[in-house]
Amino acid sequence: MKITLREAVRQTLAEEMRRDSRVFVLGEDVAAYGGTLQVTAGLFDEFGPDRVFDTPLSEVVITGAAIGSAMMGMRPVLEIMFADFIPLAFDQILNNAAKMCYAYDGEMSVPMVLRAPFGGGMRSGMHHCQNLEAMFAHVPGIKVVMPTTPEDAKGLLLAAIRDPNPVIYLEHKMLYGARGEVPDGDHVTPIGKAAIRREGRDLTIVACGALVGKALQAAKELEKTGVEAEVVDLRTISPLDKDTILDSVIKTSRLLVAHEACKTGGIGAEIAAIVAEHAIDALDAPIERVAAPDCPVPFSASLEDAFLPQPAQIVAQAKRMLGRRFA
Amino acid sequence: MEHLDTRDLLKLYEWMLLSRITEERMTDYHKHTPLPELPHAGIGQEAIAAGTVLDLRIDDQILPSLRTRGAFIFKGISSRTMMAGAFAKVTGAARGKNTSHHMGDPKVGVVAGSGVVAAHLPIAVGVALAAKLQKKDYVAVAYFGDGGSNRGDVHESMNMAAVMKLGVVFVCENNGYSISTPLDVHCAVRDIAVRAQGYGMPGVVVDGNDVLAVLAAAREAYARARAGEGPTLIECKTYRWLGHSERDPRDLRPAEEIAAWREKCPIKRLRDHLLSNGLADEATLDDIRAGVAAEVDDAIVFAEQSPLPPPEEAALHVYAEPRTDR
Numbered sequence: 001m002k003i004t005l006r007e008a009v010r011q012t013l014a015e016e017m018r019r020d021s022r023v024f025v026l027g028e029d030v031a032a033y034g035g036t037l038q039v040t041a042g043l044f045d046e047f048g049p050d051r052v053f054d055t056p057l058s059e060v061v062i063t064g065a066a067i068g069s070a071m072m073g074m075r076p077v078l079e080i081m082f083a084d085f086i087p088l089a090f091d092q093i094l095n096n097a098a099k100m101c102y103a104y105d106g107e108m109s110v111p112m113v114l115r116a117p118f119g120g121g122m123r124s125g126m127h128h129c130q131n132l133e134a135m136f137a138h139v140p141g142i143k144v145v146m147p148t149t150p151e152d153a154k155g156l157l158l159a160a161i162r163d164p165n166p167v168i169y170l171e172h173k174m175l176y177g178a179r180g181e182v183p184d185g186d187h188v189t190p191i192g193k194a195a196i197r198r199e200g201r202d203l204t205i206v207a208c209g210a211l212v213g214k215a216l217q218a219a220k221e222l223e224k225t226g227v228e229a230e231v232v233d234l235r236t237i238s239p240l241d242k243d244t245i246l247d248s249v250i251k252t253s254r255l256l257v258a259h260e261a262c263k264t265g266g267i268g269a270e271i272a273a274i275v276a277e278h279a280i281d282a283l284d285a286p287i288e289r290v291a292a293p294d295c296p297v298p299f300s301a302s303l304e305d306a307f308l309p310q311p312a313q314i315v316a317q318a319k320r321m322l323g324r325r326f327a
Numbered sequence: 328m329e330h331l332d333t334r335d336l337l338k339l340y341e342w343m344l345l346s347r348i349t350e351e352r353m354t355d356y357h358k359h360t361p362l363p364e365l366p367h368a369g370i371g372q373e374a375i376a377a378g379t380v381l382d383l384r385i386d387d388q389i390l391p392s393l394r395t396r397g398a399f400i401f402k403g404i405s406s407r408t409m410m411a412g413a414f415a416k417v418t419g420a421a422r423g424k425n426t427s428h429h430m431g432d433p434k435v436g437v438v439a440g441s442g443v444v445a446a447h448l449p450i451a452v453g454v455a456l457a458a459k460l461q462k463k464d465y466v467a468v469a470y471f472g473d474g475g476s477n478r479g480d481v482h483e484s485m486n487m488a489a490v491m492k493l494g495v496v497f498v499c500e501n502n503g504y505s506i507s508t509p510l511d512v513h514c515a516v517r518d519i520a521v522r523a524q525g526y527g528m529p530g531v532v533v534d535g536n537d538v539l540a541v542l543a544a545a546r547e548a549y550a551r552a553r554a555g556e557g558p559t560l561i562e563c564k565t566y567r568w569l570g571h572s573e574r575d576p577r578d579l580r581p582a583e584e585i586a587a588w589r590e591k592c593p594i595k596r597l598r599d600h601l602l603s604n605g606l607a608d609e610a611t612l613d614d615i616r617a618g619v620a621a622e623v624d625d626a627i628v629f630a631e632q633s634p635l636p637p638p639e640e641a642a643l644h645v646y647a648e649p650r651t652d653r
Contacts, residue, residue, distance in 0.1 A: 056483070060479065064480070065456050068454040069457040096441055100439060103425045103429070162649075
């Protein structure tokens with residue numbers, strides 16, 4: 001039976017809470033209210049106030065509370081209402097969560113999950129729609145994952161909860177309604193492993209979040225012109241799956257990176273650097289990036305649509321990279 | 328005070344001396360051979376750590392500030408480890424990866440701190456939250472200064488601990504200065520403890536140089552915390568005899584103010600109490616001092632003779648490996 005990504009997150013939380021009594025859910029309005037985007041709806045009814053509870057509107061201390069309780073053997077799953085609010089707690093993530101293992105020379109770990117919705121498309125404006133994954137990927141000591149299918153929403157959430165390290169689990173708001181089959185039982189998607197969503201020989205499109213679906217749409221368009229694009233879904237932003245990226249680029253000789261985050265300093269820059277370091281000789285065209293412009297996410301629909309990278313841009317960029325064939 | 332026999336009093340005396348002599352030796356050493364870890368001595372403030380740690384169990388967790396030197400040692404971290412940490416040796420904190428005054432050790436209930444002042448208070452809330460969820464009664468004791476008291480982390484932590492009735496004991500080491508900025512410049516109230524009322528928890532002011540007063544306040548706070556009645560803010564009025572650190576460009580504090588506080592030495596105060604009440608004689612107390620001095624001397628030799636961490640370990644243990652025992 002197909003379920004939505006939102007439902008997959010909720011079901012997986014419930015399954016893991018039934019399996020492991022150390023797992024609990026905390027956050028602002030996550031209990032009886034079910035979360036502002038209804039991801040935790042129903043958990044409170046099943047698990048009660050000791051396992052699912054509301055916190056004060058205090059991003060710093062709720063993040064610190066997740067860290068401290070994880071250090072004492074619990075398995076907190078913290079919801080930050082929107083990824084745009086994570087920077088409020090960034091000191092706790094950067095200087096505490098990410099550094100505890102190192103500060104104890106491996107004698108301590110912080111097995112926590114920080115879930116947060118992110119991304120544009122809901123006309124919610126500049127403080128509710130950002131793609132901040134590259135900021136978190138710059139921090140050694142934390143992991144960052146970004147599921148794009150219900151199956152991976154389950155698999156990556158199980159992996160994140162069971163990982164001994166702090167994991168930031170990012171849920172694209174426009175993907176909450178995405179439907180797909182979700183395997184029953186203990187289905188874990190390894191952190192650090194990308195997925196090839198479509199095979200192709202002419203060009204590699206490495207994408208994440210909402211851009212995976214858009215890249216697949218673009219690949220369909222390109223197919224009409226005889227171009228076979230390979231689409232790699234990163235799934236994990238940190239640590240990056242270098243092997244899958246490099247293997248694909250060596251096969252296709254062309255790399256296009258597509259993400260919804262602003263271009264400058266985005267994860268695409270890191271991917272381009274990895275390919276330039278390890279596979280530049282395999283390239284038949286310059287590396288290209290399709291990304292949002294370096295500006296805040298605008299509010300009005302006409303502006304936001306112009307801001308968000310669209311399949312047509314990927315198609316156009318891909319055609320330019322395969323220029324000789326279209327000359 | 329109930330349940331306080333002479334042995335406990337002598338332990339407090341020994342602890343405060345250990346803290347004092349450790350920091351005196353560190354700062355003296357630093358004058359001729361700069362230590363990798365810049366000393367931020369809490370000399371003059373020893374009664375706070377001693378009075379708050381005495382009643383703690385091994386499973387209770389302390390979250391010291393960088394100036395709560397004694398708390399680390401009293402809770403169970405050895406003088407050798409502390410000193411080797413200050414020397415940045417492989418035998419010190421996290422094999423040289425961390426400083427001694429931010430180190431943690433899960434075996435003795437010391438939680439690693441942060442170079443960001445008061446950023447460990449939210450962690451203390453998490454420690455106490457875990458105790459509540461695990462239905463255990465260990466407490467989290469978080470130390471911070473009057474400077475740190477102004478950070479938003481403190482506000483959020485006190486509110487959440489109070490509303491969830493978590494077993495956090497907030498210990499404010501109010502030495503009157505945020506580095507060089509005096510209390511009346513950085514804070515509109517004279518007693519930090521009055522803020523507790525705004526969070527719905529008890530706030531008490533104690534003479535931070537009176538170890539027995541600190542102990543009494545801590546005892547009451549721990550009883551509340553263990554009973555699930557929530558947090559307490561204990562404000563300990565004290566003074567640091569030395570500058571903010573051994574790299575202070577200048578000390579703007581009035582010389583007569585420093586001199587007056589030196590007269591209120593917490594160690595001398597307990598010594599006088601022990602002698603005047605006939606609880607110990609001079610010889611006993613001198614023997615304790617000699618033993619403590621020997622321990623610190625040994626720690627320095629140990630630190631000097633320990634090797635530096637091997638460079639190839641620099642990027643080890645950034646991530647934890649999966650394990651089953653945590």
